[in-house]
Amino acid sequence: xxxxxxxxxxxxxxxxxxxxxxxxxxxxxxxxxxxxxxxxxxxxxxxxxxxxxxxxxxxxxxxxxxxxxxxxxxxxxxxxxxxxxxxxxxxxxxxxxxxxxxxxxxxxxxxxxxxxxxxxxxxxxxxxxxxxxxxxxxxxxxxxxxxxxxxxxxxxxxxxxxxxxxxxxxxxxxxxxxxxxxxxxxxxxxxxxxxxxxxxxxxxxxxxxxxxxxxxxxxxxxxxxxxxxxxxxxxxxxxxxxxxxxxxxxxxxxxxxxxxxxxxxxxxxxxxxxxxxxxxxxxxxxxxxxxxxxxxxxxxxxxxxxxxxxxxxxxxxxxxxxxxxxxxxxxxxxxxxxxxxxxxxxxxxxxxxxxxxxxxxxxxxxxxxxxxxxxxxxxxxxxx
Amino acid sequence: xxxxxxxxxxxxxxxxxxxxxxxxxxxxxxxxxxxxxxxxxxxxxxxxxxxxxxxxxxxxxxxxxxxxxxxxxxxxxxxxxxxxxxxxxxxxxxxxxxxxxxxxxxxxxxxxxxxxxxxxxxxxxxxxxxxxxxxxxxxxxxxxxxxxxxxxxxxxxxxxxxxxxxxxxxxxxxxxxxxxxxxxxxxxxxxxxxxxxxxxxxxxxxxxxxxxxxxxxxxxxxxxxxxxxxxxxxxxxxxxxxxxxxxxxxxxxxxxxxxxxxxxxxxxxxxxxxxxxxxxxxxxxxxxxxxxxxxxxxxxxxxxxxxxxxxxxxxxxxxxxxxxxxxxxxxxxxxxxxxxxxxxxxxxxxxxxxxxxxxxxxxxxxxxxxxxxxxxxxxxxxxx
Numbered sequence: 001x002x003x004x005x006x007x008x009x010x011x012x013x014x015x016x017x018x019x020x021x022x023x024x025x026x027x028x029x030x031x032x033x034x035x036x037x038x039x040x041x042x043x044x045x046x047x048x049x050x051x052x053x054x055x056x057x058x059x060x061x062x063x064x065x066x067x068x069x070x071x072x073x074x075x076x077x078x079x080x081x082x083x084x085x086x087x088x089x090x091x092x093x094x095x096x097x098x099x100x101x102x103x104x105x106x107x108x109x110x111x112x113x114x115x116x117x118x119x120x121x122x123x124x125x126x127x128x129x130x131x132x133x134x135x136x137x138x139x140x141x142x143x144x145x146x147x148x149x150x151x152x153x154x155x156x157x158x159x160x161x162x163x164x165x166x167x168x169x170x171x172x173x174x175x176x177x178x179x180x181x182x183x184x185x186x187x188x189x190x191x192x193x194x195x196x197x198x199x200x201x202x203x204x205x206x207x208x209x210x211x212x213x214x215x216x217x218x219x220x221x222x223x224x225x226x227x228x229x230x231x232x233x234x235x236x237x238x239x240x241x242x243x244x245x246x247x248x249x250x251x252x253x254x255x256x257x258x259x260x261x262x263x264x265x266x267x268x269x270x271x272x273x274x275x276x277x278x279x280x281x282x283x284x285x286x287x288x289x290x291x292x293x294x295x296x297x298x299x300x301x302x303x304x305x306x307x308x309x310x311x312x313x314x315x316x317x318x319x320x321x322x323x324x325x326x327x328x329x330x331x332x333x334x335x336x337x338x339x340x341x342x343x344x345x346x347x348x349x350x351x352x353x354x355x356x357x358x359x360x361x362x363x364x365x366x367x368x369x370x371x372x373x374x375x376x377x378x379x380x381x382x383x384x
Numbered sequence: 385x386x387x388x389x390x391x392x393x394x395x396x397x398x399x400x401x402x403x404x405x406x407x408x409x410x411x412x413x414x415x416x417x418x419x420x421x422x423x424x425x426x427x428x429x430x431x432x433x434x435x436x437x438x439x440x441x442x443x444x445x446x447x448x449x450x451x452x453x454x455x456x457x458x459x460x461x462x463x464x465x466x467x468x469x470x471x472x473x474x475x476x477x478x479x480x481x482x483x484x485x486x487x488x489x490x491x492x493x494x495x496x497x498x499x500x501x502x503x504x505x506x507x508x509x510x511x512x513x514x515x516x517x518x519x520x521x522x523x524x525x526x527x528x529x530x531x532x533x534x535x536x537x538x539x540x541x542x543x544x545x546x547x548x549x550x551x552x553x554x555x556x557x558x559x560x561x562x563x564x565x566x567x568x569x570x571x572x573x574x575x576x577x578x579x580x581x582x583x584x585x586x587x588x589x590x591x592x593x594x595x596x597x598x599x600x601x602x603x604x605x606x607x608x609x610x611x612x613x614x615x616x617x618x619x620x621x622x623x624x625x626x627x628x629x630x631x632x633x634x635x636x637x638x639x640x641x642x643x644x645x646x647x648x649x650x651x652x653x654x655x656x657x658x659x660x661x662x663x664x665x666x667x668x669x670x671x672x673x674x675x676x677x678x679x680x681x682x683x684x685x686x687x688x689x690x691x692x693x694x695x696x697x698x699x700x701x702x703x704x705x706x707x708x709x710x711x712x713x714x715x716x717x718x719x720x721x722x723x724x725x726x727x728x729x730x731x732x733x734x735x736x737x738x739x740x741x742x743x744x745x746x747x748x749x750x751x752x753x754x755x756x757x758x759x760x761x762x763x764x765x766x767x768x
Contacts, residue, residue, distance in 0.1 A: 050725035215728070217706065219603055219627040222723050225707070230725035241730040243603040243706055244629050245661025249736035252663070252693050277629025279636070283667040309636050322601065322627055323609070325709045327721025335721050337711025339606050341434035341614035344599070346625040352633035 001188045001195075001202060003053065003234045009193050011073065011082050011148065013141065014040045014057070039092060039141070041085045045072045046189060050230035051328050061090040061103045068110040068117070074223070075190020076264045076300055077151050080116030083107045084144035087124040091140045095133040100125070112315045115265040115302045120147055148192045154297040154365035155194035162200025162260060162295055162363040163207065169257040170209050177212040177238065178204070179257045181247055184218040184275035185227035186262020186295065196262040196295040198228070200363065205237045213239040214250060218275060220321040220348060244277050248284035258291040260363070266294070266301045268384065270356030270371030271308025276349055282358040294354075294371065295363040301376065303383055308353040315350040322346035385572045385579075385586060387437065387618045393577045395457065395466050395532065397525065398424045398441070423476060423525065425469045429456045430573060434614035435712045445474040445487045452494040452501070458607070459574020460648045460684055461535050464500030467491045468528035471508040475524045479517040484509070496699045499649040499686045504531055532576045538681040538749035539578035546584025546644060546679055546747040547591065553641040554593050561596040561622065562588070563641045565631055568602040568659035569611040570646025570679065580646040580679040582612070584747065589621045597623040598634060602659060604705040604732060628661050632668035642675040644747070650678070650685045652768065654740030654755030655692025660733055666742035678738075678755065679747040685760065687767055692737040699734040706730035 001008065014037050045054045047070065056072065058064055064086030067073050073082045090103035104121050111117055124143055131139045169178040186197035194202060204211050213232055218224035225241045232239045242250070250256050259281060265273040272278070272294050285292035305311045323340040340346060359371035362379075369375040377384035385392065398421050429438045431454065440456065442448055448470030451457050457466045474487035488505050495501055508527055515523045553562040570581035578586060588595050597616055602608035609625045616623045626634070634640050643665060649657040656662070656678050669676035689695045707724040724730060743755035746763075753759040761768035 214731075217603065217724070219601065219629055225724040225728070225730075227725075229728035233725055233728055239728065241706055241724045241728050243660065243732070244627075245603060245659075245664065245736075246731065246733055248663040248667070249660060249698070249733050252736070275629075276627060276633060279632040280629065280664040280668055283632070283671055284664055287667055314633065322625055325711060325721065325723060327709060327723040329719060329721055335713060335719060337709065337713055337719050337721060339709060339711040340601070340609040340625045341611075341617055344609070344613035344617055344623060344625050346609075347598075347630065348627070349630055349633050352629075352636070 001193065001231060001235050008044070009148070009152070010078050010189050011041065011043050011085060011192060013085065013145070014038060014042060041082070041089060043067060043073050043082065044189070046074060046227060047072050049189070050226050051334055059089065060093065061086045061106065064089060065106050065110050068107070071221070075185065075262070076116040077155070077191040077196065077297055078189070079111060080120035080299065081144070081148045081151055081192050083117050084120045084124050084147045087121065087128070088137065088140035088144045091128060091136040095136040097129070097133070100128060100136070112313050116299050119299050123147065151192040151297060152194065155191050155196060155199045157365040158196055158295050158297065158363050159194055159199030159203035161367050162293065163203040165258060165291070165293065166200055166204040166209055166211055173257065177210040179212050179214060179255055181214040181216070181250065181256045181259040181281065182228060183216040183224065183244075183261045183278050183281055185223040187228055187231045189227050189231055190262060196297065197260045198231070199295065200260060201237060202235060205235070211237065213237060214247065214256060215239050215241045216244045216247060216277070216281070217241055218277065219244055222325070223275070247281050251284050251288040251290050256290050258293060259285050260293045260295055263294050263296050263300055264351060265305075265312055266296055266362065267305040267308045267312070268301065268303045268376055269306050269308070269373045270359060270362065270376060272354040272356070272359055272371070273308055273312045273351050274354065276352050279352040279354045282354040286358045291360040292358060293360055293363055298364055298366070298380055298383065301380070301383065309355065312353055314352070317348045317350045319346040319348055322348050385577065385615060385619050392428070393532070393536070394462050394573050395425065395427050395469065395576060397469065397529070398422060398426060425466070425473060427451060427457050427466065428573070430458060430611060431456050433573070434610045435718055443473065444477065445470045445490065448473060449490050449494050452491070455605070459569065460500040460646070461539070461575040461580065461681055462573070463495060464504035464683065465528070465532045465535055465576050467501050468504045468508050468531045471505065471512070472521065472524035472528045475512060475520040479520040481513070481517070484512060484520070496697050500683050503683050507531065535576040535681060536578065539575050539580060539583045541749040542580055542679050542681065542747050543578055543583030543587035545751050546677065547587040549642060549675070549677065550584055550588040550593055550595055557641070561594040563596050563598060563639055565598040565600070565634065565640045565643040565665065566612060567600040567608065567628075567645045567662050567665055569607040571612055571615045573611050573615055574646060580681065581644045582615070583679065584644060585621060586619060589619070595621065597621060598631070598640060599623050599625045600628045600631060600661070600665070601625055602661065603628055606709070607659070631665050635668050635672040635674050640674050642677060643669050644677045644679055647678050647680050647684055648735060649689075649696055650680055650746065651689040651692045651696070652685065652687045652760055653690050653692070653757045654743060654746065654760060656738040656740070656743055656755070657692055657696045657735050658738065660736050663736040663738045666738040670742045675744040676742060677744055677747055682748055682750070682764055682767065685764070685767065693739065696737055698736070701732045701734045703730040703732055706732050
């Protein structure tokens with residue numbers, strides 16, 4: 001999506017044949033590989049957003065693993081695409097089967113919850129195991145590019161299927177903006193482009209529909225206040241940041257027309273793992289008759305898991321993410337401050353699971369379906 | 385409760401006849417009025433906690449109004465007691481009826497949601513209107529002291545009635561700590577002593593019951609992470625700070641035995657206004673069969689209001705409380721950082737209303753009762 005008028009993706013390979021105006025963002029970093037080495041991988045450092053737009057050039061699989069682990073890139077679909085490029089960097093450096101399998105394991109261990117990570121690595125491995133070592137680098141770049149392009153196409157389709165919901169809400173309330181609540185960041189920064197939960201919002205906005213987004217700040221990492229607010233603002237979409245605590249109150253008072261969130265894993269029965277706190281918003285939506293939609297590419301569906309609450313492992317992240325907050329001081333310095341009382345311990349489960357019974361429906365690249373075994377099997381008979 | 389071994393109240397009048405060892409904390413501030421002017425009002429500056437324990441000496445009603453408005457003191461019962469002392473300072477300075485009524489209006493306008501504020505001011509006015517001007521200062525100090533002492537006695541009773549619940553949970557799980565979740569700060573810092581929601585926890589702990597508290601950080605002002613964690617730590621109670629988003633997940637996994645929160649106003653039908661986000665925790669408790677208790681002195685009950693969601697005014701506070709966070713840097717400087725994207729607006733409703741149907745029961749100074757018109761009328765036939 002747009003930043004300062006330039007259309008960005010959230011991961012891209014440096015183009016050997018880059019032409020100004022072809023729409024791909026470029027690294028502003030000078031270096032001997034410039035312009036256009038044709039193989040290095042570029043990301044926006046999301047730990048620096050919203051304070052600075054910094055492009056990182058990654059040349060080794062270890063840097064990719066670090067980028068995923070440290071959340072320089074985050075969001076299930078983007079993690080998958082970046083890991084695919086990590087496999088490309090890996091086999092470019094060492095195309096042996098032994099190294100390839102070791103690097104795949106390294107990448108798979110970076111984050112425990114997102115299904116797309118293992119999905120993308122598995123797809124790359126399947127392709128590469130059937131490829132001669134000498135051909136692996138070329139094939140890996142092509143496959144990673146395919147994964148990225150498919151993600152963009154899927155998100156664009158999710159945008160179309162979801163925008164219809166916003167359009168319908170606008171028809172019900174023609175004299176005011178449609179109010180959509182979202183949690184965390186499931187925008188283009190969480191995918192390769194468009195996003196999942198935000199794709200319908202971008203599309204509705206670009207179609208001229210008056211849409212306003214309630215942005216949950218999404219403690220403890222503040223991806224809502226930092227990333228979602230930043231990308232909506234950069235693209236020109238009206239929005240208001242609220243504490244995660246506020247959504248129930250807003251719904252009680254009719255200020256939310258629908259909620260749309262992303263997901264890190266959906267079970268075959270429609271249970272939804274997503275950023276911690278999603279379950280609480282789904283409960284509030286259910287209690288107030290507010291439609292609660294979950295947007296996802298089908299690669300996020302885990303066909304092996306039936307009971308999300310019992311079976312999906314929930315990542316426990318570092319306690320300092322809760323006790324400490326990073327932001328920018330009035331004079332522009334990025335600073336971390338402790339907010340919790342000295343000596344008090346903290347716990348930090350990163351995701352929760354929303355039972356399917358609380359989900360109005362799923363918005364996928366193929367269309368909308370019920371969050372149930374029947375709904376998913378009907379939409380994806382080839383997978384179920 | 386104890387801080388560094390000294391038993392504190394959260395508001396006290398400087399004692400003219402102070403004796404070391406009588407248990408009242410003293411201002412450490414040097415000045416001509418020391419020791420013991422007998423009339424100045426002392427508070428802990430809660431905007432400085434948990435980073436510094438600073439005692440403020442207030443000598444004018446305007447300082448009291450500022451302390452309430454700026455949340456140097458907060459918590460419904462404490463606001464009532466401090467406002468009562470504000471009336472004492474007011475009539476000490478000018479005992480005319482005109483000035484008294486004007487200062488009462490000034491104090492009543494400082495915070496819109498808490499019922500105790502208007503209750504305490506009303507009680508003081510009733511007493512003072514029936515008192516000769518020359519006697520008003522003496523009567524006002526006595527009445528304010530009575531309000532404070534009654535609050536301590538009520539909270540102590542709430543502690544007794546609530547500790548029985550923790551005792552019962554401990555009997556069910558003798559091999560581990562009882563896990564209590566709380567939201568915001570309804571501890572002794574929110575009352576004159578003991579607290580409301582935390583009073584049962586302090587009593588259970590002091591009785592030797594193994595109790596552990598999940599402390600919601602309580603964005604946007606972080607009163608949980610800052611104040612509740614601080615006071616539990618100072619008194620030696622086990623606790624863990626969590627993001628407000630985490631409670632539902634903890635309940636889904638059996639990690640919460642009961643929830644206890646305070647309240648700023650309870651309707652005669654049992655609806656509960658409390659810090660924003662309380663409603664979400666009540667929904668999660670209901671969905672997971674976790675008992676959800678609300679602790680309050682009866683002065684918090686608004687017998688005039690039936691429908692909490694429709695009728696209780698919800699204070700909208702400054703957006704910077706959401707976009708900016710204050711904490712302490714590694715080198716000890718209290719600093720405010722912006723966490724939201726530059727230019728993104730924010731909304732900040734400070735309270736929400738939990739419908740009575742989600743509340744397991746109320747813990748009052750007279751005992752426990754159902755959160756319903758019948759439950760409250762049965763417990764308080766003299767008020768209903």
